[in-house]
Amino acid sequence: MDCVATGANVKVLAKAIHSLSRIGEELYLEPVDDGLALRSVNSSRSAFASFQLSPLFFQRYQAPTDQSFRCKMPIKSVQAVFKSLSSLERSVEKCRIQLNSEKSRLTITLHCKHGLLKTHNLSFQDCESLQAVFDKESCTNVLQAQPRLMVDTVLHFPPSLEEVNLSVSSDRVWLRNHVEDDADSSRAMMTELCLSSEEFDHFAISSQTSITFCLKELRGLLGFAESSCLPISMYFDEPGSPVILNVTDSVLEANFVLATLSEDSHSKNHVNSNTKRPDAEQPPDDFMSDDMDSFLIAMETSELPGPSHVPTSPLQPINNRKHSASDDEEEEALAERPPNKKFCSLFFGSVLPTPSLTNQTIQSQEVLASDSEDENQTETS
Amino acid sequence: MPLSTQSQSDVDQYILIASLDNARNLSNILKAISFKDHAIFNATQNGLKVTVEDSKCLQANAFIQADIFQEYIIKEDAVGFQVNLTVLLDCLTIFGGSTVPGVCTALRMCYNGYGYPLTLFLEEGGVVTVCKINTQEPEEPIDFDFCSTNVTNKVILQSDSLKEAFSELDMTSEVLQITMSPSHPYFRLSTFGNSGNAHYDYPKDSDMMELFQCTKIQTNRYKMSLLKPSTKALALSCKVSVRTDSRGFLSLQYLVRNDDGQICFVEYYCCPDEEVEEE
Numbered sequence: 001m002d003c004v005a006t007g008a009n010v011k012v013l014a015k016a017i018h019s020l021s022r023i024g025e026e027l028y029l030e031p032v033d034d035g036l037a038l039r040s041v042n043s044s045r046s047a048f049a050s051f052q053l054s055p056l057f058f059q060r061y062q063a064p065t066d067q068s069f070r071c072k073m074p075i076k077s078v079q080a081v082f083k084s085l086s087s088l089e090r091s092v093e094k095c096r097i098q099l100n101s102e103k104s105r106l107t108i109t110l111h112c113k114h115g116l117l118k119t120h121n122l123s124f125q126d127c128e129s130l131q132a133v134f135d136k137e138s139c140t141n142v143l144q145a146q147p148r149l150m151v152d153t154v155l156h157f158p159p160s161l162e163e164v165n166l167s168v169s170s171d172r173v174w175l176r177n178h179v180e181d182d183a184d185s186s187r188a189m190m191t192e193l194c195l196s197s198e199e200f201d202h203f204a205i206s207s208q209t210s211i212t213f214c215l216k217e218l219r220g221l222l223g224f225a226e227s228s229c230l231p232i233s234m235y236f237d238e239p240g241s242p243v244i245l246n247v248t249d250s251v252l253e254a255n256f257v258l259a260t261l262s263e264d265s266h267s268k269n270h271v272n273s274n275t276k277r278p279d280a281e282q283p284p285d286d287f288m289s290d291d292m293d294s295f296l297i298a299m300e301t302s303e304l305p306g307p308s309h310v311p312t313s314p315l316q317p318i319n320n321r322k323h324s325a326s327d328d329e330e331e332e333a334l335a336e337r338p339p340n341k342k343f344c345s346l347f348f349g350s351v352l353p354t355p356s357l358t359n360q361t362i363q364s365q366e367v368l369a370s371d372s373e374d375e376n377q378t379e380t381s
Numbered sequence: 382m383p384l385s386t387q388s389q390s391d392v393d394q395y396i397l398i399a400s401l402d403n404a405r406n407l408s409n410i411l412k413a414i415s416f417k418d419h420a421i422f423n424a425t426q427n428g429l430k431v432t433v434e435d436s437k438c439l440q441a442n443a444f445i446q447a448d449i450f451q452e453y454i455i456k457e458d459a460v461g462f463q464v465n466l467t468v469l470l471d472c473l474t475i476f477g478g479s480t481v482p483g484v485c486t487a488l489r490m491c492y493n494g495y496g497y498p499l500t501l502f503l504e505e506g507g508v509v510t511v512c513k514i515n516t517q518e519p520e521e522p523i524d525f526d527f528c529s530t531n532v533t534n535k536v537i538l539q540s541d542s543l544k545e546a547f548s549e550l551d552m553t554s555e556v557l558q559i560t561m562s563p564s565h566p567y568f569r570l571s572t573f574g575n576s577g578n579a580h581y582d583y584p585k586d587s588d589m590m591e592l593f594q595c596t597k598i599q600t601n602r603y604k605m606s607l608l609k610p611s612t613k614a615l616a617l618s619c620k621v622s623v624r625t626d627s628r629g630f631l632s633l634q635y636l637v638r639n640d641d642g643q644i645c646f647v648e649y650y651c652c653p654d655e656e657v658e659e660e
Contacts, residue, residue, distance in 0.1 A: 077576030080551065091545070105577075115584035116542065117566075118549075122577040 001031040001099040014082035022220030030070040046259035047217040048132040057251040073124040139235035144202035147225035167210040212261035397492040400452035404488035406639040408473040414441035416610035420466040462516040472512040534561035537592035562598035601629040602654040614647040629653035
């Protein structure tokens with residue numbers, strides 16, 4: 001493979017790699033006829049990111065003769081090439097990426113001002129294609145917003161915060177920090193922001209729901225979207241199903257797939273999730289005090305022996321989802337799962353290459369795999 | 382200036398007196414070579430030379446010409462002593478090293494001869510501080526025997542371009558390889574780190590390259606750990622001369638302008654690493 005990016009696209013490329021570095025430690029490259037895919041996954045496999053750069057993104061793009069070629073390398077090595085993002089814009093005129101599969105070598109050459117030439121020869125290893133099986137079209141809830149809105153919202157949470165909870169109703173969104181049940185309640189600080197549907201470019205909520213996911217990975221995408229001035233779309237369903245964040249331009253598409261905390265993984269969490277639901281019905285002026293009341297109720301409830309359940313609203317539509325994950329995928333998923341993992345929704349593994357999976361936008365009717373506990377509950381109901 | 386109130390008999394006893402209205406002009410230069418504790422001072426009629434060494438493989442020299450000083454008196458052909466450079470720098474910035482324009486520390490540096498301390502009179506805002514730093518007998522600095530007639534290749538670069546390359550160098554590489562050649566790649570810096578290798582190629586005819594005199598291709602490696610201290614001088618400088626002799630010894634000469642626009646020189650000599658096989 002041999003491709004050349006020029007001008008502002010070099011910075012976009014550097015920003016993409018920087019975003020991927022917030023996800024995982026390895027960069028997966030997969031060059032195909034319809035463009036270059038850059039991907040990364042975190043160590044617990046609860047977050048996946050993919051950038052599809054079309055041939056039009058490049059001044060010149062020459063796909064490899066071997067369509068099944070793909071490789072991975074430490075993302076720090078590639079990041080070091082684009083170390084100084086601010087000076088990139090000023091001094092780099094052209095960036096050339098060459099993949100030599102015979103020598104297992106990736107060469108990145110930066111053509112800079114004054115004829116300065118920077119050549120980086122990085123080694124890589126062959127690998128299976130890294131694919132996440134996700135389907136934006138099947139998600140029931142869709143939000144779209146300018147990056148400024150989301151960046152300003154996320155700013156209110158401290159960098160050390162790991163997880164954030166997003167709740168939606170028919171006309172507004174709540175974002176609050178996720179506090180573990182076992183946290184010392186006197187030390188926990190609750191932060192909540194409420195956004196009206198009018199703040200969003202697109203607001204399509206078909207079911208009230210509440211999802212919890214990692215904030216660090218979200219920040220990775222926000223940084224890229226903000227620098228590119230591209231709107232962010234958010235697709236999600238219910239707790240336990242992954243949330244998909246998407247940024248699309250004419251020549252590139254970015255997808256971040258983040259696992260969400262399943263309600264069934266903790267009975268106490270289930271109680272908390274239910275007690276938070278009434279917030280959606282309250283008038284906006286009172287949501288602060290009501291939340292405090294809900295928080296106190298949750299604390300009292302958790303002290304009672306055995307879990308109690310708040311009845312689900314009969315108006316809420318019931319989603320029946322079929323789980324058709326193969327046994328092989330499930331076994332692989334279980335083997336790779338760390339023991340104390342909170343996020344039990346595993347939605348991808350290594351996928352053997354087939355022509356249908358090389359589409360620029362990955363579409364699949366196959367639903368995401370869930371853990372066995374979730375499947376048991378499905379069988380019971 | 383209160384310093385001038387010193388009695389004449391005191392002045393007479395010193396064999397070396399050097400005065401600066403702005404001590405920062407001296408401390409900045411000394412910081413550029415402060416990678417080891419001990420510095421060898423050698424004063425002549427031409428000015429002050431300060432030498433720092435590391436394992437006899439790396440030598441740094443700072444030259445402060447007599448003209449830089451407001452007052453420069455030396456009563457012998459040469460005056461030599463050794464002092465702790467860290468202590469000296471602490472004294473030179475004893476008033477806090479303020480960078481506020483118009484506020485500067487005046488310095489008078491005096492030395493009475495063998496066995497006597499180096500005495501610093503520092504004055505800022507009417508407050509005078511006297512520091513006495515113990516001196517030692519100077520070690521004999523190594524003579525790298527780097528003479529102009531033996532120089533094989535020489536380039537003079539704008540420091541900005543080299544600063545950029547040095548800031549991006551892969552520090553996991555044990556060596557920095559420098560290739561100088563009459564033909565492509567002309568002037569090349571290479572590293573061989575954990576991630577792979579990297580090359581920085583400078584063309585010979587760009588605005589960054591003020592002078593390009595390379596007579597034959599030469600590739601030498603230098604320990605990265607030895608060259609890292611020189612980045613402090615590079616940061617201060619506006620031009621740098623890179624020279625290698627027939628033995629592969631490296632000379633880096635930095636042209637540094639101080640706050641008053643005067644020119645000083647900082648020089649680094651470095652031994653080459655093991656023999657390089659041509660790649």
